[in-house]
Amino acid sequence: MLVEFSVGNYRSFHAPVSLSMLAATKLKHPNLDANNIFTAPDGLPMLKTAAIYGANASGKSNLIRALSFMRTFVLRSSKESQAGEAIRVEPFRLSTATLHVPSYFQIVFELDGARYRYGFELDAEQVHTEWLYRSVKRESRLFVREGDEYDIASGFKEGRGLEQRTRPNALFLSVVAQWNGPLAIALLSWFRNGLELILGLNDEYYSAFTLKRCQTDSNFRQRVIALVQEADLGITHIDIEDRSLADMGIPEPLQGTLDKLLRDFNTLSDEPEALGDELRIPRAKTIHKIFDATQQVAGQVSFDLQTEESQGTQKFFYLAGYILDVLDTGKTLVIDEMEARLHPFLTRAIIALFNSPETNPKNAQLIFATHDTGLLSNQLFRRDQIWFTEKDRYGATDLYSLAEFDQPVRNDASYDKDYLAGKYGAIPFIGGLSMLFEVLADAQNA
Numbered sequence: 001m002l003v004e005f006s007v008g009n010y011r012s013f014h015a016p017v018s019l020s021m022l023a024a025t026k027l028k029h030p031n032l033d034a035n036n037i038f039t040a041p042d043g044l045p046m047l048k049t050a051a052i053y054g055a056n057a058s059g060k061s062n063l064i065r066a067l068s069f070m071r072t073f074v075l076r077s078s079k080e081s082q083a084g085e086a087i088r089v090e091p092f093r094l095s096t097a098t099l100h101v102p103s104y105f106q107i108v109f110e111l112d113g114a115r116y117r118y119g120f121e122l123d124a125e126q127v128h129t130e131w132l133y134r135s136v137k138r139e140s141r142l143f144v145r146e147g148d149e150y151d152i153a154s155g156f157k158e159g160r161g162l163e164q165r166t167r168p169n170a171l172f173l174s175v176v177a178q179w180n181g182p183l184a185i186a187l188l189s190w191f192r193n194g195l196e197l198i199l200g201l202n203d204e205y206y207s208a209f210t211l212k213r214c215q216t217d218s219n220f221r222q223r224v225i226a227l228v229q230e231a232d233l234g235i236t237h238i239d240i241e242d243r244s245l246a247d248m249g250i251p252e253p254l255q256g257t258l259d260k261l262l263r264d265f266n267t268l269s270d271e272p273e274a275l276g277d278e279l280r281i282p283r284a285k286t287i288h289k290i291f292d293a294t295q296q297v298a299g300q301v302s303f304d305l306q307t308e309e310s311q312g313t314q315k316f317f318y319l320a321g322y323i324l325d326v327l328d329t330g331k332t333l334v335i336d337e338m339e340a341r342l343h344p345f346l347t348r349a350i351i352a353l354f355n356s357p358e359t360n361p362k363n364a365q366l367i368f369a370t371h372d373t374g375l376l377s378n379q380l381f382r383r384d385q386i387w388f389t390e391k392d393r394y395g396a397t398d399l400y401s402l403a404e405f406d407q408p409v410r411n412d413a414s415y416d417k418d419y420l421a422g423k424y425g426a427i428p429f430i431g432g433l434s435m436l437f438e439v440l441a442d443a444q445n446a
Contacts (some may be wrong), residue, residue, distance in 0.1 A: 210319075236289060
């Protein structure tokens with residue numbers, strides 16, 4: 001489970017900020033606590049869900065991108081980067097004070113009954129510092145790296161002797177995992193399998209998981225179908241079929257180029273799959289009922305999901321696979337713009353799945369960025385589950401929760417109305433847009 005994520009000097013983040021999934025013990029929400037909180041193995045109260053609000057360009061997506069960068073760099077730095085190759089980190093660019101300062105990333109998570117705190121500081125040229133601590137009853141250091149100097153404790157003996165094999169632009173933890181260090185492998189496995197991120201609005205980027213899983217696991221497909229049916233999308237069944245590039249109507253001159261691109265992309269994935277001689281791509285067909293003149297069922301018809309169903313239907317189907325997988329395994333799912341193209345009732349239903357002990361017995365977590373103020377309700381979230389991003393006058397993003405205000409917010413407050421009224425900040429200050437048209441009209445008439 002994810003406990004906390006911190007980032008500094010990355011994209012719109014200047015000073016370090018932290019998103020915490022640790023429940024504030026001083027807050028009491030009698031109607032929500034039993035569902036929205038679970039107890040971690042170490043006895044600390046944890047949150048199942050968190051929503052992040054803020055104006056456009058305030059930094060919501062950058063927070064998720066920062067988490068994605070950390071995950072990707074941990075999984076790939078020892079394999080893909082070559083000596084002297086630049087690290088593709090994006091520091092804060094609106095201050096001269098950050099030009100020569102490394103970017104900062106730290107994550108706290110629980111795995112197998114222990115809590116780990118891992119982080120690093122880096123720039124485009126090298127990893128400046130890296131650290132790993134473990135807590136069972138108290139926190140103990142496993143290793144600390146500062147430049148070329150390593151302090152490795154007895155609890156991380158698997159890392160000894162690998163210091164010289166670690167390039168300046170690679171992470172020590174990743175190198176130890178590559179050399180079969182058991183703890184390092186377990187920690188990288190959490191980054192790979194315990195943390196799922198969905199970025200951007202293009203459903204095609206995350207469609208493959210649901211399609212493949214439905215194709216190879218009939219029981220999982222039936223559960224996805226059941227979830228889609230509950231969403232009232234008019235779909236009675238879903239078939240998955242493999243189609244070649246020629247079957248998909250792609251012109252022959254382009255088939256070779258697309259085949260190469262798809263295979264190259266597959267090799268960059270965390271777990272590349274074996275591809276046959278002829279590349280075949282799974283495609284979903286949705287089944288709908290046909291009715292006669294007396295409104296009796298007269299048969300059925302299939303639609304191509306990608307070309308004949310709405311974008312909202314496509315997104316919900318693709319998300320359904322991730323939702324069920326995360327609920328089954330107790331992972332942490334992070335989604336940017338979760339409400340995009342989904343009806344508010346569907347978004348609420350997804351949140352309810354995570355907040356319910358019945359549908360979420362393994363305490364999976366959902367963290368999402370959104371503009372849907374209809375979710376800002378004291379009947380849905382505790383105050384420490386609601387987060388805001390806001391940029392200051394210098395273009396830097398701040399991150400804070402509704403539980404952090406000096407003047408405490410009441411449990412029975414109208415969160416949505418107060419947010420839109422500007423009481424919590426994190427809203428756009430829009431000038432008189434109509435004045436722009438008046439100025440343009442005056443200029444044309446002059």
